[in-house]
Amino acid sequence: MLRNYLKIAWRNLLKNKLYSIINIFGLAIGLTCFLLISLYVVDELSYDRYLKDAARIYRIHSDIKFGGTEMKMALSSDPFGPTLKKDYPEVEQYVRLFAQNSRRFIRKGNEFLVENNCVNADSTFFEVFPLHVLEGDGKTALNAPNTVAISKSVAKKYFGDGPAVGKILSTGVNNPQEYKVTAVYEDIPQNSHLRTNIIFSFKNVDYTFGNFLSHNFYTYVKLKEGVDYKQFEKKFDGFINKYILPQAKAFIDIKSMDEFKKAGNYIQYSLMPLLDIHLKSNKLYEFGVNGNIEYVYIFSIVALFLLLIACINFMNLSTARSANRAKEVGIRKVLGTERNSLIRQFMAESILTSYLAFGIALVFTTALLPYFNQIAGKEFTPTTIYQPAYLPFLLALPLGVGALAGYYPSFFLSSFKPIEVLKSKLNANFKRSNFRNALVTFQFVTSLVLVISTFIIYRQLNYIQHKNLGFSKDQVLVVTGTSSLGENNRVFKEEVKKMAGVKAGAFAGYLPVANSSRSDNTYSKTAVIDVKNGFNMQNWVIDEEYIPTLGMEIIKGRNFSKAFGADSSSIIINEETAKMLGYDDPVGKNLYAGTGNASETSTLTIIGVVKNFHYSSMRENVGPLCFRYGRSGWDMAFKINTSESQQLVKQIEGKWKQLSTGMPFNYHFLDDSFNEMYQAEQRVGTIALIFAILTIFIACLGLFGLITYIAEQRTKEIGVRKVLGASLWSIVGLLSKDFLKLVGIAFLIAAPLAYYAMNTWLEDFAFRVEIPWWIFVAAGVATMLLAFLTVSFQSIKAALMNPVKSLKSE
Known part of the structure; x- marks a missing residue:
């Protein structure tokens, strides 16, 4: 039975080549975008999840306001971690990282190489961050001064393929210092906020320790099983009064923290979950450039909408062309075919189309990966897509898309009544469809929101580039x-x-x-x-x-x-x-x-x-x-x-x-x-531009298919109108006006949505552009013009047809 369904589905695809190409190509573009953005989103959400007990690791953040100046830092003081471990049983372990000298000069033979992202760390580093240690003992690696733990790639760079533990790493030019390699660990994955390749002993930090008011250290704590970190944070007030207030009194004239707060000041500490740092932390002195959870949401929604738009094209063309399948359905029902069997037949056609589109999408995705990496700042390879963990998703995706795209057409086509079909009473009902109109409107709402958003994002980026900064950044x-x-x-x-x-x-x-x-x-x-x-x-x-x-x-x-x-x-x-x-x-x-x-x-x-x-x-x-x-x-x-x-x-x-x-x-x-500093915004602008172009392209592809079908259905009417003296542009207007109305309605819906979204986005900038009215008008006019060109192309072709030929063929 399945074989028969697929055979009939394949014959129908070949019979209607133009519509099949539109459906398959539109779905392929939507699936390609969905796959690329899925890779990006999954990677962004996976940061630091490779670590065991990652859900119990937190970084201490410091928020300070003094004299009207606010500082929200990813740093804390050097005694903070040890004191928490000593006073609070909820803390299983801590580690401090000192990164003020993150750039080091390492000798290799007679030359020096620059290594970035170097840190000094407590001997507890591998207890809090249980990286896989390839050589040496992580528990004791950083116990002594002048010791260093290095990554596998650094070990290979400086010592070749042989063992590195016990060898000497020499740093510095004017005052060289030698460190004994005591451990080699597996390279930290790309999806980690902590990308350090060389970890020096904390005992080599030249610093005046013991000052709770000096914030220069990244401090991570691992809480014990079952500890609620939000409840634990409430104990920081007592910590401040016990340890920080006495030192503050020696530094400034202050009697109590209440007095400090009444003057409009504050000092607060909080715990940031390790798994949230990459996407939700935007403090001063971050360890590196973090992502943004808002952009993950935006990309996810846009990718989903692109896929929906492609599915909508399939629904629209399938329902619009239902008259061509009506007699087939009527005859099948007269011959005893049950409705469920018809539904399965139409679903088979939809799923076959989806798998064909998915095969093309995989080719597109593989070919576009290098370009996508440049835009998104990632390092994906084809093996990333085809890894075993993703195979169930890759197999299920086209099935789900095919079922989604084919669900409504299948039930719609299988619902025809044989008597009405065979008496040709359905054609009048196919010319108008509120559901189909709603789907077309949704397509252009999405397109317009993206177009308007892209305009505003690039306007803000242009403002940043050309604003008087108070200094000269050029040359x-x-x-x-x-x-x-x-x-x-x-x-x-x-x-x-x-x-x-x-x-x-x-x-x-x-x-x-x-x-x-x-x-x-x-x-x-x-x-x-x-x-x-x-x-x-x-x-x-x-x-x-x-x-x-x-x-x-x-x-x-x-x-x-x-x-x-x-x-x-x-x-x-x-x-x-x-x-x-x-x-x-x-x-x-x-x-x-x-x-x-x-x-x-x-x-x-x-x-x-x-x-x-x-x-x-x-x-x-x-x-x-x-x-x-x-x-x-x-x-x-x-x-x-x-x-x-x-x-x-x-x-x-x-x-x-x-x-x-x-x-x-x-x-x-x-x-x-x-x-x-604005890489994230530039990436969002570029991706928004690409998606805006693709959504409009897919939407116009659907319009092209619909107007082609409608022109076919109204061939006799067009011929009669021309015989009676109708002009070319009156016929073009007749065929185009309904679609242009839908684009106009889409604009009325999209404009306030885009304004709200972009106004919210601009709130992240203390210095930002105003949103001018003409951007909305320009986006609306451009989209309307593009839709008109798409529709008018096929309308003019239909209007130019010889009426004698169309009436004879009818």
Whole structure:
């Protein structure tokens, strides 16, 4: 029986080639998009799930507001973890990671290689994160100072294929330090927020320990089985009063935490589940670039809607062409065929179409993977799709899609009454279908929402790219790792500045882009810091050439200068700080920096005010910031003015090789680093654009099929109208107007939906564009025009047909 169903289904597909191609190709596009986005969504949701007991691991977050300045950090203080383990039995284990020196220079033979994402960790690292240890003992690997655990790929890079445990890893250029390899662990998977390849012993951290008010460590805790982390969080208030308040009293003039809160301040700690970090954490000093759960939801919905639109095309064409199958159904029923048998026949046709489309979709998906990886920032391969865990899904998907697409047509076609069919009383009812109209409207609602959203996303990205940032990001070359030059780093800077095409150069360890160095300190308008006048502020160390090199503007006072010996006790503030202090002219006024003792502060004189500049993402407001005079020499920035930038880079690299001792030359352009801050938005914009094009294409493909069928059904009517003198455009209007009405209705539904969605998305940005009315009009007109072109193409073809021929064939 099944064989017979499939044979008849195949014959019907061959008989109606045009409609079969439209159905199969439309479904294939929908399935391709669905497969690609499914890969993305599954990968995003899988982060850190490879770890045993991942559901019991949490990271401690710190949210602090002091003097109007807020800091929401993925960091905590160094004593936090050990104290929790000591005082609270709910904590099974903790580990601290120190990543301020995450970039290390590792010697390999006579040269040095740069390794990023290096950390120092407690000896408990492998207890909290039970990675698979290939060599050595993870429990004791980091017990002693000058020990290091490395990943399998790092071991192979530096020691070849032989054993690595017991060998020496040498780091540093000017002050080399040797570490004994005590463990080799399996490479951490791509789907992990913690991508570290080299873990040094925590006992090598050069730090003044014991300060609860200094937040510089990633602290993870593993709670015991059955502990509710939300209930455990409630104990942090007692923890603050017991440990943090006493140290705060020595730092600022404060009597109680209630007094601290009444002044509008707060200090809060929370636990972030390990499995939520990648998609739900967006704190300062994240370990890396995280994803966004909102984008996962958006991509999932869009992929599902694309698939639905493709299924809707199948439903529309199947029901629209029902008149052609009506007599077949009527004769079968007269001959005794039961309705269930007819339903199975039509479902077999739908499922066969779905599997044919799915086969094409697999080919498309495999071919498009490299391009999708570039857009989504992933590393999928064909083996990712065909791994055994996905096979049940791959086999069930076309079955489910075929059943979904064929469900309504099967029941609709099998419901015909034989007498009415054989007396040809059905044709009049096929011309109009409210259900079919609703499906077409749904297709264009989805298309219009995506088109409007794409316009607004690109408008916001264009705004970010061209807004006055308060500094110049274009043609700024950043050379990293310049501290490795030692005393030659000043020579290197001066030599590069002499090159043709280089306008200026500065030590630039601090830069106004993500993943650059950050530092903050507590300041006050008075010599005694208390809860009313104290505030936290970003504290950057720069030289006298930094401001002109980055194109910043001094609006009051002056820049740092070697001519002023007292500039070491001077400070330059931004406009936001001046506003917070309430000074019309702050130049010459004093600020007082905290030293760790409430009654002892260092006095700093304000010598200038720099115009506000965006030193973090535009999702955040510009906060208070000050410059201190000094040399942050681990990076350098050079303002260049040449069209031959690559030739200049080679020239700078040549100078580097003369002054360095085997160190690799690393550089990037500041505008590239700036763009990286908005990679997620750029990806969303690109994917939204692609999906918008595809949804409109599939919807128009369905329109093309429908108008082709309707033109066939109305051949005699068109012939009669032409004989009676109807013009070409009146016939085109006759065939097109109903579909264009549906697009108009879709616009009225889509416009408010798109406005709400995009207004919600823009709320994540402190600096954002307004949503203009013309974007909605432009999207509506463009979609209406495209739909009209699709419909009119076939309408004109039908209207141009010779009426004599159409009436004779009728």
